Amino acid sequence: MHHSNTPSPGRDQADLLERASRYLIDYSRGTGFFPMVIVEGRGTVLRDLAGREYLDFGSGQMCATIGHNHPRMVEALRRSAERVLHLDARLLGAATILLAERLAALLPWPLEKAVFLSTGAEANEMALKLARMATGRYEIVGLVRSFHGLTAGTLQATFNYRRTNTGPGAPGYYAMPAPYCYRCPLGLTFPACSFQCLTLGFQLVDAQSSGSLAAVIVEPILSSGGIIEPPPGYFQELRRMAVEREMLLILDEAQTGLGRVGAWFAFQQDGVVPDLLALSKTLGGGVPISATVTSADIEERARARGFGHITSHVSDPMPSEVALAVLDALEQEGLVAQAAERGAYLKAQLQALQARHEIIGDVRGRGLLLGVEFVRDRATKAPATAEGLAITAACRERGLLVHPQQVRDLSFSWRVAPPLTVSTEEIDRAVAIVDEAITTVLARQPIAH
Ligand SMILES: Cc1ncc(COP(=O)(O)O)c(C=O)c1O
Structure with missing residues (x-):
């Protein structure tokens, strides 16, 4: 049998796709790979x-x-390949430190301390862990139609993914109705509704809570759920109701962060500053890097309770180098x-x-x-x-x-x-x-x- 790792143009796609169906696990949920x-x-x-x-x-x-293969990203990859790609979790390269400083400069106070991981789910797991350790509580609230990742913790806070046949979930996760005005789950119309989805949502949460509410996690625009853009004032109301319960606000800006919505961060358009911010997809422009950013106070409170988190790629220099190039492109090209x-x-x-x-x-x-x-x-x-x-x-x-x-x-x-x-x-x-x-x-x- 002929083996080649570098298919040449013109080589039969159908043949390769046939091999894909033989050797790759199909994770597509029924649609299959594109042809x-x-x-x-x-x-x-x-x-x-x-x-x-x-x-x-x-x-x-x-x-x-x-854009795909932006020259700045390609250059950053080349540069980091010449320097160093990967290090011990406690050993830092300059790019990681500079990236943390750069994000702190882009973000409003008190968001000033970052940790860099690889995927969106990891950044959200980190946000959930910091929120729990800082508050000493465990319950998490999310929105129907949300997507925060498929790892153990984030999947429980994800209410837009079929859990069929994946076994029992964990206790302490509650869903509130999505602010889906085109199909309002309560049959109401904004603004006459006065955010009844939040009022009812928190009534349901309060009814189920064991008194240990730690955080609300939300996407500024519920993307996988169908690009659901909450109505004006929603996040301020959500924030107010979370504060009443001494809950932290986690914003998952995997898709909305770093320019896509016409602002550096969607929360700047929503009039709130989260306690914890998760960035991922857009930070690396296609290279896996994610970040969780929070205040010095939350970091300190979590550390006082024994916080630690060592992973294979935490603070790796290569993706940090690429993320710096992505930020340069966004800034210098007016994106x-x-x-x-x-x-x-x-x-x-x-x-x-x-x-x-x-x-x-x-x-x-x-x-x-x-x-x-x-x-x-x-x-x-x-x-x-x-x-x-x-x-x-x-x-x-x-x-x-x-x-x-x-x-x-x-x-x-x-x-x-x-x-x-x-x-x-x-x-x-x-x-x-x-x-x-x-x-x-x-x-x-x-x-x-
Ligand atoms: C809003 C949001 N959060 C988290 C994730 C999970 O990120 P990842 O797939 O990198 O774990 C995604 C998409 O995959 C997402 O759209």
């Missing part, structure tokens, strides 16, 4: 083995904020302001599509974190899941990747989130593809009412 093999990424564009190009409007798994500007442009184009296509029930989100929800009927809001999946595939066939978010049989939406470096020309091309894909799919399989 191509990628050999190159530059900016917004991915190229497959057959030479076909795709606009990546998902930024990979939401990490490639500054935060660009996310606001290109995001507004893209959102307007999507709203224009919504005006023409009944199947688009809602367009939402801000900056370059946008959601498009597909419905069979705008009045009943019945989810157009089969049609949405067909349109997603039709876009892919035409060279556009968008991320489908199917929440059981409850809703089907897209996350539309290209790299912040996306050009208006790429946006125009993507929107034209979506337009054509919707028209083609619905001509083939019209929605029966």
Whole structure:
């Protein structure tokens, strides 16, 4: 049998994908792997083995904020390969120290102390652990439709992932209703609702709590849950109700942090400062690094209770070097302001599509974190899941990747989130593809009412 680790262009993708199905565990939850093999990424564009190009409007798994293989990242990888890649957890390279200082400078007081890990789930586990150790309590509150990771602790606080057949969970985790105004779980309308989802949510939490409430963990925009953007004032109200219970606020800015929403951090637009901030995906631009940032006071309180956390890659120099390059790119290329500007442009184009296509029930989100929800009927809001999946595939066939978010049989939406470096020309091309894909799919399989 012929073995080669460097497939050459033109080599049969179908053959490689056949081998993928033989040798890789299928973690796709039924959709399977996409029918191509990628050999190159530059900016917004991915190229497959057959030479076909795709606009990546998902930024990979939401990490490639500054575009695929940004030259600054490539240079940082080269530099760190020449210096040192990995060290003992208690042995520091300069990049890690400088990165912590840089984040403290970007963040408002009292967020000034950071720890660097590899994944989003790890950063959230760290936030949960620090919150528990600082408060001496253990109960955690999250939102329905949230996603915080798939490790033991974060999965319990994740309420948008099927737990079927994964055994019993842990006690002390409670869910509150999602602030999903397009489909308000209480059937109310903002602002007349006066945040009843929070009032009811905390009533349920109080009813179940054993008096040990430690923290609330939330995404500023519930991304995997369908790009649910809580209404204005929500986070201030949430903060107020958490403070009443002496609970800490953990914000998980895995996707929203570092420019994507048109601000360095989403919480700056929400008018709150969290006690603990988790950053991940966007920090490394595609290289695994995550951070948990908190106050000196919380760190001190946790240490007084014996806090410690040694992992294989804590404080590793290589990913820190890359994260510094990502911050340089965001700062020196004006990408935060660009996310606001290109995001507004893209959102307007999507709203224009919504005006023409009944199947688009809602367009939402801000900056370059946008959601498009597909419905069979705008009045009943019945989810157009089969049609949405067909349109997603039709876009892919035409060279556009968008991320489908199917929440059981409850809703089907897209996350539309290209790299912040996306050009208006790429946006125009993507929107034209979506337009054509919707028209083609619905001509083939019209929605029966
Ligand atoms: C908001 C949020 N938090 C946490 C995670 C988990 O990050 P990771 O997959 O890196 O563990 C994700 C996505 O995967 C996410 O979207």
